[in-house]
Amino acid sequence: MYGVLYVADDAANPTSFIPQSNLGNITLRMNLEPRGIVTFNITDIETSNAIENAIVVVKQDETVIFTGTTESEGEIEAWLTYNDNYTYSVTAPGYEPIEDTDLTVTADHTINVSMEPSDPEFDITPDEKDFGTIIIGNASEQIFTIENVGGRTLEITDIELSGDSDFIFTGQTTASLETQETHEIMVTFAPATEGSNSATLTITHDADNEPVTVTLNGEGYDATIVISDSWTETFEDDSETRAYWTQIYEEGSVDWIFETGAGGGDITTANSGTLNARFFGQSWTEQITKLATPPFDLSALSNPVIEFYYAQQVWEGDQNELKVYYREFGGEWIEIAHYTDNISTWTKETLNIPDNAAQIAFEGIDYYGYANVIDDVTIREDDSLSPPTLADLRVDGETIEGFSPDVLEYSVELPNNNIDIPIVSADANDENADVDITQATELPGTATVLVTAEDGETQLTYSIDFTIATAVAEISSYLNVFPNPATSKFSIESNKAIRQVKLIHMSGKVVKDIVLGVTTNIDINVSNLNTGIYFIQIHTIESVHTKQVQIMR
DSSP: OOOOEEEESOSSSOOOEEEEOOOOSOOOOOOOOOEEEEEEEEEETTTOOBOTTOEEEEEETTEEEEEEEOOTTSEEEEEEETTOEEEEEEEOTTBOOEEEEEEEOSSSEEEEEEEOBOOOOEEEESSEEEEEEEETTOOEEEEEEEEEOSSSOEEEEEEEEEEOTTEEEESOSOEEEOTTOEEEEEEEEOOSSSEEEEEEEEEEESSSSOOEEEEEEEEEEOOOEEOSSEEEEOOOTTOSSGGGOEEEEEESOOOOEEESSOSSSSOOSOSSSSOEEEEOOOSSSOEEEEEEOOOEEOTTOSSEEEEEEEEEOOBTTBOOEEEEEEEOTTOOOEEEEEEOSOEEEEEEEEEEOOTTOOEEEEEEEESSSSOEEEEEEEEEEOTTOOOOOEEEEEETTEEOTTOOTTOOEEEEEEOTTOOSOOOEEEEESSTTSEEEEEOOOSSSEEEEEEEEOTTSSOEEEEEEEEEESSSOOOOOTTEEEESSSBSSEEEEEEEEEEEEEEEEETTSOEEEEEEEEEEEEEEEEOTTSOSEEEEEEEEESSOEEEEEEEEOO
């Protein structure tokens, strides 16, 4: 007979066996004890269902000789020596334990063990929460997990949050939990004012213990930065505002950190100084985290922009990405930029942001490329775009009294014998700006001048309020313009001598200027003019009159 002999590495406590060869003839003497298979079948006494994960422990003279766990069919097998005396115990989550039951093995057989479900038992994790200091405008969330660690059904009948309103409860207030089932609820701490806050979460249930209370605490801190001119974050250790940036985990739980460069690749220094912000996932799984600025107040800025330096170098085909967001105070994040290219040197970017923005966030998206890095974040007024202003503002061809490009509102009082509506005209300082004039249509009335910059978005509005010293006089009976509307010509009749007639478009542009000798009647050809509203300014030997007319086709 041929075979291989294996020798234990340690006879007293063997952990492995080593094959032996070339030993010659060997005589082996073995003492064999008859052993049998005992099958433990563990079931629920009420439903007869198999119990999985029940633990069976067999002892002999207080020494544990077997430990096993049941699988889904509720069974586990133990090899035990015939005619020896044993005890066994069975424990299972949610069931009353069975302890030290006698057992003697005389043959292979099955022991049926029926277990009685235990009463429901309440557990919550965590059982208290201190949210610490949270910047006003930000929020911190905590999930609480309720579990039935008993056997029978646990009924959650009510969940109530009381205390300061800065704590917000989210979740179902009732639940029925079988053994080992869980129910999650969430509390958010979003302070609106500075100072200490506290609240209590009270959970009512039908287990033996009384309603459970969970203590909640948190501190609100106002870190709002009022930006009157500009603000810059350097991420250096001596920065006064770096500590108030917050991490918002979208996927995973990797933080932005403050280090030098990217920690690999070509970005080996900060853009300036020593430190910059760095985001690197160090994992094959997707990691996404926002790094949010402290809250700020931009009310002093007309055209705010954010300026920053960033890089995100590709690593063997893997490319990290960066998104930029803003949000109003307590609002949702709104994306304003998404960078997906390989950037291997510090690169400057400038983005327009709304003047009602209260925070900016940089979202690092780790796809296993070299780290996302940002540095020298500045919020300031956009000095590349000056507000569009007027170079001149005229009423009936004369510069308005007290005109200044920075003065937007004017008031002109007309004499009580002037019953005609004045004509406003204007010129912009920038030849690329657009000037749109809305003339007054009655007295008293208002004319407006809208100046739009070259970008098509930045605007400034001037207004001229016309008043008269007394009630508006009736139109003089000796002056008549007809027909109105007209298609090809207007006729003017007057019992006073007419010296000059101007036809002015609503924009303020003079389209006809006719100088006369002495006449009381005149026809004006308008067949070459576009359809629209015009003003006829009639100069007689005594006064100036303005009438609104319409050209139709």
